[in-house]
Amino acid sequence: MTKIGLEIHCQLTKLESKLFCNCKADYRNLPTNQNICPVCVGLPGSLPMLNKKAVEKAALISLALGCKIPSKIGFFRKNYFYPDLPKNFQITQYNAYGDTSIGYDGKIEIEGKEIRIRRIQLEEDPGRLVYEGSSQQTMITLVDYNRAGTPLVEIVTEPDFETPKQVRVFLNVLADLVENIGVSDPYLEGALRVDGNISIGDGNRVEIKNVGSFRDIEKALHFEITRQQSLLDRNISIHAETRHWDDARKITVSSRSKEEEQDYRYLPEADIPIVLIENNTVTSLSKQMPESIVAKKERYVKKYGIPLQVANVLSSDKFYSDMFEKAHTQNNAKEVANIITTDLMGFADTREKKLELKVTPKHISDLADAIINNKLTRNSGKTALQEMIKTGKYLKEIMSTLDLGQVNDASSIEQVILEVFSEEEKAVSEAKQNPDTINYLVGKVMRKTKGKADPTITLEIIRRKLLS
Template sequence: MTKIGLEIHCQLTNLESKLFCSCKANYREFQINENICPVCMGLPGSLPRLNQEAVKKGTMIAMALNCTTPDKIAFFRKNYFYPDLPKNFQITQLNIYGDTSIGGAGSIMVGDKKIRITRIQLEEDPGRLIYEGSSTKNQITLVDYNRAGTPLVEIVTEPDFENPKQVREFLNILSDLLENLAVADPSLEGAMRADANVSIEGGNKVEIKNIGSFHDLEKAVHFEITRQNSLHSRDITITQETRHWDDKRKITISSRSKEEELDYRYFLEGDIPWVKIDSEIQEKLKSKMPESISSKKERYISKYNIPSQVADVLSSDKFYSDLFDESHTENNAKEIANIITTDLMGLVDTREKLEKSKITATHLRDLADSIQSGKISRNSAKNALYEIVKTGNDLSQVISELDLGNVSDESELTGIIREIISEESQAVEQAKSNPQTINYLVGKVMQKTKGKADPKLTLDLLKKQIG
């Protein structure tokens, strides 16, 4: 049986500052080596200053993944030399001297499959290496320390995955969960990175390091299983080793470095006292946690009778579920869910469009109410939505500017109907004997009003006129 385990590094991108200093956690908008200070550069005499907000967010992630949460956590030093590491040690967490990591054992359901979480730890990201020069001989390595000290959570799973599809589904759920907790934006470049352990039946465990995105993680796992299977089928031993993911060629390559032999000489980081997270603090955090995706879905179905599939799509996206929760009332919930999932999500289908979009909860509420009261047809609503996303104008303004409002003025509509009756005498006769065919006439009225005639009123008036 194929076994896959993951170690996922998620930057807490929504935090204001780095894990141990007040430099920005969002290092992406800076010039090289601009977002640095004595602390994240590890200058002589500097000391780490723990970001308490990161501890809270880390605990929330642990809770959301159903992990145990110890009432006291500690930090450790992981000692090794590497140019991206300003202090030549990384401040991280560890469970070998008791459960002192921010999250202990937990689990999450992926479809019907239970994926066990081994632990979650809070740690600092190293700097970023930039390689220049093409030939290996003249290659120089530059270091950008802007990223050094960015808060990360490392989520370690048990080897519970059996195929790349489960890995992908898990990553989707995890991304949605992190976004829903408002701790991270998984779409940012480098925000989510991973290592994977892969072994097939009868083979040794192979570790793949340095996978730069969730997208590549699935590919890397897939590649590795195929590679191992093809070795196995030819009776070649699969050696236990560390491999690196080459994201240009999309293959795994054996690492020549003896990384697995490194002795990290872990010991307690004395500069950061133990952090108490007792049950009182935990309860407080729990009460501040946003509603989980599954609970949202449940609520949408049971309270508003929204179809399961629609509820699923709506609840797993934080932006849209927030918009829904802000805009809906008891009466228009279903209508709004429909507008979001059938029209809006199609219209705003990229991150870029989402950032530019001007739609607000008020817009959605107005739209749904207008549809339900017959002020605007569904068809026109779609056009109005397009305009609102673009301009952010009020619905009433959009209706009048684009002339989208339903014709519900009785005398105006009666005039139009009279015209149709005189033009379509044959159809009128037919309708008199067979009331089913009156829809044809309704269609004609719609045509003439470009879909703006109030359908119910049209039908009533037609019936009255035909007699």
């Protein structure tokens, strides 16, 4: 049996300042080592000042993952030397002497499977290392501490996954979740990072580190399963070790095990007091907790009659479900959901495209209303939406400049049908024999009216004419 567990590092990107100082939490795109202060570069004499909101956001993640929150939390020092750690220890949380990390014993259901969360801890992100030099002799390490001390939440699962696919599904759900509750932007480079551990049969546990992206963890796990299985098949035992994901070669590579034999000498961080998490804090955080993705999906189905498939897609995308919430009325909800999921999501599917999107909830709302009031066909709706995306113009203007108004008076449609009948004698006689081919004629009418003819009325008239 395959057992996979995960350690996910999630940056709290929605904060203004770092975990223990007033430097910017958003370290991205800043000039090298310009987002630092005595605290985050660990200058002698500096002390950590714990960020209140970071504790709250970490508690929010814990609640969302069904974790228990202890009445008191504490911080520990994890001692090891590394150039990206300015103090040569990391301030983190640790549960060896009582439960003092912000969350523990949680669970979340993924496609009917329960994944247990062992603990959730708040900690500081190290700086970033850049390696320079071509050969081992000339190699040096350059350090940028802009990221050092940014708030990070580590989520540790029990080894409850059985397949890499389950892992992928879980990670997608988790990414949607942290975005939905407003703690992190999972699409930012490095905002969500994942390490795994995997064992097969009675084999020892192997840790996989250094996996850059979500896609790669699945690949790394697949690789490990194959590697470990082939060892087992040859009766070679698997030893406990840490392996690094080699992104270039797409394989895992054994780290020299002696170096990994770490004794972190955990020590309570006396510079940070014990923080009391009172019941009313938890209650008020629970109240702030936005509707879960599952609850949202159910509401879409039950309240608006949106098809399950559509509701699924819409509810798990924070950007588009937010747009839906602003655009819809009880009346047009189904159409709004339809426009967003079938047309808009295809146009703007990346973070950058979403940020640049000129389409607002009002655009979508207008469009949906026009369609359900038969002022616009679905087809013309698509054209209008494209124009909105391109220009940001509102529907009214687009309809008059592009002449998209739906033609729904029977006599003008009949006029066009007569033209089509005279041009397509063969098709007409065929349709009289076989009503299944009638759509060809409808299509011709649509082309002539540039898609503006009301399809229901068009069909009805053609049927009547064919019978006469």
